[in-house]
Amino acid sequence: MSIFDKRVNYKPFEYPEILTFTEAIQKAYWVHGEVDFTSDIQDYHANLDDAKREIHKRSILSIAQVEVTVKGFWGDLYHYFPKPELNGLGATFAECEFRHSEAYSRILEVNGYLDEFNVALQNPIFKSYNTFVGEIMRDESKSIVEKLLFFALVIEDSSLFSKFANILAFTRFDGLMKNTANIIAWTSTDEQIHANAGIYLINKIREEGLLPEELDQNWVETAVRGYIDQEEMMLDWIFEKGEFGYYSKADLLNYMKYRIDEAIAKIGYKKIFHISQEQYKQMAWFEEEVFASSLDDFFAKRPVDYTKHDKSISADDLF
Numbered sequence: 466m467s468i469f470d471k472r473v474n475y476k477p478f479e480y481p482e483i484l485t486f487t488e489a490i491q492k493a494y495w496v497h498g499e500v501d502f503t504s505d506i507q508d509y510h511a512n513l514d515d516a517k518r519e520i521h522k523r524s525i526l527s528i529a530q531v532e533v534t535v536k537g538f539w540g541d542l543y544h545y546f547p548k549p550e551l552n553g554l555g556a557t558f559a560e561c562e563f564r565h566s567e568a569y570s571r572i573l574e575v576n577g578y579l580d581e582f583n584v585a586l587q588n589p590i591f592k593s594y595n596t597f598v599g600e601i602m603r604d605e606s607k608s609i610v611e612k613l614l615f616f617a618l619v620i621e622d623s624s625l626f627s628k629f630a631n632i633l634a635f636t637r638f639d640g641l642m643k644n645t646a647n648i649i650a651w652t653s654t655d656e657q658i659h660a661n662a663g664i665y666l667i668n669k670i671r672e673e674g675l676l677p678e679e680l681d682q683n684w685v686e687t688a689v690r691g692y693i694d695q696e697e698m699m700l701d702w703i704f705e706k707g708e709f710g711y712y713s714k715a716d717l718l719n720y721m722k723y724r725i726d727e728a729i730a731k732i733g734y735k736k737i738f739h740i741s742q743e744q745y746k747q748m749a750w751f752e753e754e755v756f757a758s759s760l761d762d763f764f765a766k767r768p769v770d771y772t773k774h775d776k777s778i779s780a781d782d783l784f
Contacts (some may be wrong), residue, residue, distance in 0.1 A: 468669055476549075500645075519705070523585070537559075538616055541706065568626065610680065618689065629751070631709075685729055713747075726732065
């Protein structure tokens, strides 16, 4: 019985490791209503210069648009992998993605960006990026394995993280936008869990001898290099009015290449970019900030913060 064959009986699970990912999302559960953005609004208008406001706006718009464009994938998972445990995975992740879209909708609203979507979508770079990201996922001629591979490597593991880093940098280096940073940190953890689950599924498909031959190293390199070209143009647009000074656009692009290489190595492909530790260290702060934890992730590679609701708070902590 393969991963694509329907199983009616709920148990025993054929893929019990799936619970690692669903339980991680459940432990890290959050909603944007926990966050008051009042101080962030003040920071945005009073403490950011024009260039930084533009970086913030364009990064948030980019995140929100990807969340809208392709994040229905998990909700359809059971149609392709008809197992109860995979239905649970898809449902859990789909609910998580809905919380993300609600959170970014709120951020757009409080910062006055709601009318900026249509403006951004008229920009050729923004439009090209979102077309590229969405095209493969909407193409009915593509197999589910091809879509899953692209989704796990590019969309979940890479495409959002350059923008996550931009938003978190305001807090890390200037002590600003702290409440938005909470949303970014929580979302980053969720997306890493999603990416790891996608990689797990690809590895299972490979183990069962069901990975299509055409999804070889050449296919991966073509898809990844196409994404990196789009990412570079998107970063040009985000930093059009000026860079941070915290790190360079080149540093951020190297970080995306690093993440891609780490992901493809986990599923048996050869690394493409071979980013050195010297190149990576400029962005190492992001992983330390978001993923630092005593718990390792499923692949024992990148630490992931699964402990949000494991921390007790006493009256002494509050007062």
